[in-house]
Amino acid sequence: EPEVTQTPSHQVTQMGQEVILRCVPISNHLYFYWYRQILGQKVEFLVSFYNNEISEKSEIFDDQFSVERPDGSNFTLKIRSTKLEDSAMYFCASRPTTFYGYTFGSGTRLTVV
Amino acid sequence: TQLLEQSPQFLSIQEGENLTVYCNSSSVFSSLQWYRQEPGEGPVLLVTVVTGGEVKKLKRLTFQFGDARKDSSLHITAAQPGDTGLYLCAGYNAGGTSYGKLTFGQGTILTVHP
Numbered sequence: 001e002p003e004v005t006q007t008p009s010h011q012v013t014q015m016g017q018e019v020i021l022r023c024v025p026i027s028n029h030l031y032f033y034w035y036r037q038i039l040g041q042k043v044e045f046l047v048s049f050y051n052n053e054i055s056e057k058s059e060i061f062d063d064q065f066s067v068e069r070p071d072g073s074n075f076t077l078k079i080r081s082t083k084l085e086d087s088a089m090y091f092c093a094s095r096p097t098t099f100y101g102y103t104f105g106s107g108t109r110l111t112v113v
Numbered sequence: 114t115q116l117l118e119q120s121p122q123f124l125s126i127q128e129g130e131n132l133t134v135y136c137n138s139s140s141v142f143s144s145l146q147w148y149r150q151e152p153g154e155g156p157v158l159l160v161t162v163v164t165g166g167e168v169k170k171l172k173r174l175t176f177q178f179g180d181a182r183k184d185s186s187l188h189i190t191a192a193q194p195g196d197t198g199l200y201l202c203a204g205y206n207a208g209g210t211s212y213g214k215l216t217f218g219q220g221t222i223l224t225v226h227p
Contacts, residue, residue, distance in 0.1 A: 031213050033213070033214075035215075041219075042220070043215075043217040045215060048213060048214055091155050091156070095213060099144060099161050099163075099205060100161055102161075103158065104148075104156045104157070106153075106155045107154070
């Protein structure tokens with residue numbers, strides 16, 4: 001079964017530091033996403049990426065956040081200057097043209113101290 | 114802003130009992146998905162329903178999409194301890210500027226006791 005792979009599984013960083021969360025989506029998928037889940041809260045949409053550009057982003061996805069697909073396989077989420085409230089599980093997801101193959105990775109637990 | 118409300122938030126039952134989880138919205142969705150999430154893992158897609166009134170079965174799990182495409186339910190027959198987990202519904206709207214953003218409910222934590 002094809003998987004979405006995320007690294008690292010855990011990341012602890014100091015407030016104000018930059019972090020890069022990495023994802024390898026399923027190879028023939030075309031749409032890529034980042035979601036986050038703060039402990040005890042709903043899974044929230046951050047950004048979608050299609051055809052090498054951001055297609056939609058939420059209010060959460062401000063100037064501190066950026067995404068890249070640098071080499072056709074990796075998909076990264078960068079947080080430039082982390083805040084305590086950025087502590088959450090971050091999930092990468094990808095899908096083909098249909099919704100039936102929507103697949104999430106296992107997540108990166110980000111802790112900002 | 115579209116919202117999905119799931120109920121109940123917590124469900125604790127004995128093995129062999131039946132249960133239903135509800136997912137409701139005041140908005141119409143093009144499709145609804147149900148996921149199961151284990152602690153420390155990402156959501157795993159169980160089913161996608163796209164047609165109003167659609168019913169899909171996955172072994173002991175039955176999923177229904179409301180006729181107006183504003184609500185959905187998940188029914189589990191003869192629950193087993195292995196069904197324990199967090200169940201999430203998520204809605205999607207096609208068209209316009211949407212590229213597949215999912216709106217999630219808050220989830221239902223199901224515990225099935227042996």
